Amino acid sequence: MQEHLVSLRGKYLHMGQQCQAFEHHLGEIEAEEERCLREADRNTEAAAAAECRSSWAAALSEHTLWVDEGERHLEQLGGELLEAQLRLGAVRRESTRLEAAARQDECTLEQFRLQLRRLHARNAGLEVEAQLLGLAVP
Numbered sequence: 001m002q003e004h005l006v007s008l009r010g011k012y013l014h015m016g017q018q019c020q021a022f023e024h025h026l027g028e029i030e031a032e033e034e035r036c037l038r039e040a041d042r043n044t045e046a047a048a049a050a051e052c053r054s055s056w057a058a059a060l061s062e063h064t065l066w067v068d069e070g071e072r073h074l075e076q077l078g079g080e081l082l083e084a085q086l087r088l089g090a091v092r093r094e095s096t097r098l099e100a101a102a103r104q105d106e107c108t109l110e111q112f113r114l115q116l117r118r119l120h121a122r123n124a125g126l127e128v129e130a131q132l133l134g135l136a137v138p
Contacts, residue, residue, distance in 0.1 A: 001088050008081045015074055022063060022070075029059050 036052035 001084065001091060004084050005081075005088075008077055008084060011073075011077050015070060015077070018070060022066065026063065029056065 033052055033056055036055065
């Protein structure tokens with residue numbers, strides 16, 4: 001169970017790293033767009049702007065798909081985490097129940113030991129009484 005939770009945490013950390021990489025990549029795209037726009041001022045504005053928009057649209061489309069995939073993966077990991085937490089709760093409840101049963105068993109065992117000591121003492125007393133009365137004791 002612990003290993004599964006550690007694995008899920010690792011997956012979440014990996015997803016965070018992917019998101020940071022995506023953010024960095026978007027920054028690079030914005031810088032490229034600015035470069036394209038500066039170049040457009042030097043060249044034909046309309047053609048350069050169209051090229052930049054096309055480049056931007058393609059990159060945005062690609063990253064939208066990537067983000068959608070990441071969100072689906074994140075949803076899956078969230079479900080796995082919830083399932084693991086539910087199993088952990090069930091295991092903890094069962095462990096608590098078994099510990100309580102073990103404590104009850106110890107109490108019952110101690111009561112039986114006390115009763116056995118009392119019976120041994122009573123038998124010893126009866127044997128002494130029987131010997132005093134002259135009865136044969138095996």
